[in-house]
Amino acid sequence: MTVQERSTTVAPSRSSVDVYDFGRPATLAREHSRVLELAFETFARQWATQLTAKIRVRSHVTSEQLVMLTYDEYAASLPSTTAMVICGFPDTDHKAVVQFPLSAALSWVVQMLGGRPTVMDDERTFTPIEQALVKRLMSDALEDLDYSFNNLLPDGIALSAMHYNSQFAQAAASSDLVIVSHFSIRVGDHVSPASVMLPSELVIPRLSSVNPTTPIDNAPELLRRQVHETPVELALRLSPVAMTPREVLQLSVGDLITVPHSQDKPLELVIDGNVIATAAVGSNGTRLACVLTGPTSPEESP
Incomplete structure (x- = not known):
């Protein structure tokens, strides 16, 4: 180590520890x-x-x-x-x-x-x-x-x-x-x-x-309830196709994209990119719908 290197070496700072009294929390709800x-x-x-x-x-x-x-x-x-x-x-x-x-x-x-x-x-x-x-x-x-x-x-x-x-x-x-x-x-x-x-x-x-605070005694139950009741976006998709950025930029109206999804293969039911089940296209009155055909097989699960 040179003299210049020694002069720029910074000694490690000592960390301070603050005592926290859980009986008297110093924060507001x-x-x-x-x-x-x-x-x-x-x-x-x-x-x-x-x-x-x-x-x-x-x-x-x-x-x-x-x-x-x-x-x-x-x-x-x-x-x-x-x-x-x-x-x-x-x-x-x-x-x-x-x-x-x-x-x-x-x-x-x-x-x-x-x-x-x-x-x-x-x-x-x-x-x-x-x-x-x-x-x-x-x-x-x-x-x-x-x-x-x-x-x-x-x-x-x-x-x-x-x-x-x-x-x-x-x-x-x-x-x-x-x-x-x-x-x-x-x-x-x-x-x-x-x-x-x-x-x-x-x-x-x-x-x-x-304005009473929310009790935390049943926090696990509240967390599970929140997870169960949180809306998620559900999508029905074909098998994805891989394309290069150049191919995407060169696309124009009328181009045909070949999707590697056979006609007899069920579609994928997806939440946030994760496949949770397979389904087929159906209808409910005048609206499109999907019919579940089965859960995702273990080898297809993310």
Whole structure:
């Protein structure tokens, strides 16, 4: 091995192993995901309408991704300094979070007070007046969230606190599973990321009652039933003839193709290229039909 070859040799990377708890699967059932996606899309539309009315600048909110994470993973994915609106529910200790950049909220406040649309690069915390205006915006947004989720959340969600450090805002235990929806908020020409976090222990049981998942105890029976009831295309064909591409390209109207199928030989009943039986041409009233003459012999089976 030369020096150049040695220098380009890449050491094998170490594979990482993630511990998976089958008692607490960190994935959403397909039925549950669809219900939550629809709820978050409804909330995005309502939130955009509310922002447009309050800021007086055309706004658009898009729900981009729905994931299930631990709260520690969610907090680690956020900027160290950001606006985190902690929301509480009556008769429970569970918390929800609405998160968005401080700079975006400061820009909203400026426009609410009649200022010109501008991109704020400042990530400072809010003044008392700014915080009051942001809380007013969030109170309306929480009403939209409550409306969008209907029976999936307890009635009476309300703003309970506001934090600026994602590492210190303990809205849940580090290992608790949470449902997170990521959004993009476009106000005028400026786009900002945002997210909404909901506790899975509060939402999943309600999802199960509203849209129960399909039980998997009888999965083999369901699979067999699906196979038996799946439509397939059945064809009746003569014995195939082999031709070269040149011969095919030279075919024209009136040419005669000799098929190696004798007159007394049954035709082949075929599914997806596989011969399953033999049959003869018949009729059923005014329609053509085929009459089964026998199964495929072992030497003819695919």
